[in-house]
Amino acid sequence: MIKVRILNEGTIKELLDIKNVIEVVEQAYTLKNSNQANLFPIVTHVFEADKADMDIKSGHLKGKANVFGLKLVSWFGDNIKKGLPDVIGTIMVFDGKTGIPLGILSAEYITGMRTGSAGAIGAKYLARKDSESLLMVGAGHQAFFQIAAALTVLNNIKKVTVYDPINCKFAIEFCHKVKSKLKNEILSKYKDDKIYSEKLAKKFDITFVTTDDIEKSTGEADIIVTATPSRKPLIKKEWVKKGTHFTCIGSDMEGKQEIDENIFSIARVFVDDINQAANVGETEISIKKGIITKESIVGEIGEVILGQVPGRVSKDDITIFDSTGIAHQDLLTANYLIKIAKEKGLGAIVEL
Numbered sequence: 001m002i003k004v005r006i007l008n009e010g011t012i013k014e015l016l017d018i019k020n021v022i023e024v025v026e027q028a029y030t031l032k033n034s035n036q037a038n039l040f041p042i043v044t045h046v047f048e049a050d051k052a053d054m055d056i057k058s059g060h061l062k063g064k065a066n067v068f069g070l071k072l073v074s075w076f077g078d079n080i081k082k083g084l085p086d087v088i089g090t091i092m093v094f095d096g097k098t099g100i101p102l103g104i105l106s107a108e109y110i111t112g113m114r115t116g117s118a119g120a121i122g123a124k125y126l127a128r129k130d131s132e133s134l135l136m137v138g139a140g141h142q143a144f145f146q147i148a149a150a151l152t153v154l155n156n157i158k159k160v161t162v163y164d165p166i167n168c169k170f171a172i173e174f175c176h177k178v179k180s181k182l183k184n185e186i187l188s189k190y191k192d193d194k195i196y197s198e199k200l201a202k203k204f205d206i207t208f209v210t211t212d213d214i215e216k217s218t219g220e221a222d223i224i225v226t227a228t229p230s231r232k233p234l235i236k237k238e239w240v241k242k243g244t245h246f247t248c249i250g251s252d253m254e255g256k257q258e259i260d261e262n263i264f265s266i267a268r269v270f271v272d273d274i275n276q277a278a279n280v281g282e283t284e285i286s287i288k289k290g291i292i293t294k295e296s297i298v299g300e301i302g303e304v305i306l307g308q309v310p311g312r313v314s315k316d317d318i319t320i321f322d323s324t325g326i327a328h329q330d331l332l333t334a335n336y337l338i339k340i341a342k343e344k345g346l347g348a349i350v351e352l
């Protein structure tokens with residue numbers, strides 16, 4: 001009889017902490033770029049245009065973990081009227097030696113934590129070490145995780161400016177709540193580690209402000225993180241100062257775009273996966289318009305972490321990390337969760 005561990009959102013929230021997820025995601029990137037991982041083609045299906053669709057991202061990670069699996073995310077727009085969530089994500093993890101299913105997990109919190117971690121890893125390796133100001137474009141679900149992870153890995157951030165392209169009220173509300181959310185959801189995980197907890201509390205105790213002047217805020221930012229579903233550029237090339245780092249999160253589907261494609265012509269461009277970035281990432285439009293080619297992408301982030309490719313080479317470089325989101329981030333985080341849930345006897349075990 002095969003036994004599978006099922007982890008719901010509540011248990012996952014209790015078990016995951018940002019420091020460990022950042023380490024796990026960094027490990028996923030290094031496995032990818034040391035021939036220890038395969039990414040399978042994305043499957044997408046539209047059930048009804050603008051009403052219901054789904055995608056499946058899947059892959060295999062060798063190394064110590066040796067797991068394969070998938071994340072299926074479905075969007076059924078009418079669910080809201082029925083009192084149901086419109087976006088639902090499920091992760092399935094399988095043993096790479098036997099093919100036996102190990103776990104079925106809710107994907108929402110994992111996605112937030114692994115996506116925030118990815119963005120932060122981009123900034124850690126590519127932004128200037130003396131970066132003090134971060135501009136967050138987008139004030140939705142991902143914005144919180146981006147800020148939490150970035151402040152965890154970066155050491156000199158003094159100010160976070162939040163911009164919402166749709167309604168500045170969302171950014172104001174976001175800033176109003178962010179400090180207590182960081183304390184309750186992120187910092188609370190380290191109450192048994194006084195030294196780390198105090199260090200992190202200091203990093204979180206900075207200025208959060210909103211802006212409705214994206215041009216001015218772009219010119220003042222050392223790091224810009226974008227996390228919106230925009231389909232047109234929100235930031236123009238002329239506004240960007242030398243030395244800026246961009247982490248682009250929102251573009252994870254053909255046609256999405258958050259920054260001026262011409263910024264790619266003056267930037268050192270890094271991605272999580274070259275093919276995925278060229279097909280569905282922020283890089284897509286700049287390649288389609290002939291501004292850069294796939295070959296001019298400097299490298300994948302795993303290559304930078306492994307020291308195979310230089311990241312930033314000068315303080316004046318403009319760097320871009322196009323983080324499209326790869327299955328390995330989900331699978332390794334889910335596998336980590338399955339292990340700690342097993343140790344703590346958490347989750348439901350179901351016999352298949």
Ligand SMILES: NC(=O)c1ccc[n+]([C@@H]2O[C@H](COP(=O)([O-])OP(=O)(O)OC[C@H]3O[C@@H](n4cnc5c(N)ncnc54)[C@H](O)[C@@H]3O)[C@@H](O)[C@H]2O)c1
Pocket residue numbers: 111115138139140141142143164165166167170227228229230231248249250251252256323324325326
């Ligand atoms: N790369 C990855 O790994 C990854 C992972 C998860 C989500 N995403 C993507 O990140 C984006 C943001 O996700 P989220 O969960 O934070 O969404 P959300 O709906 O919670 O927040 C979206 C934010 O963008 C703003 N916005 C909405 N429509 C917009 C538009 N047309 N133009 C500009 N701004 C707009 C909203 O006001 C809000 O501030 C989405 O595109 C999502 O698909 C990427």
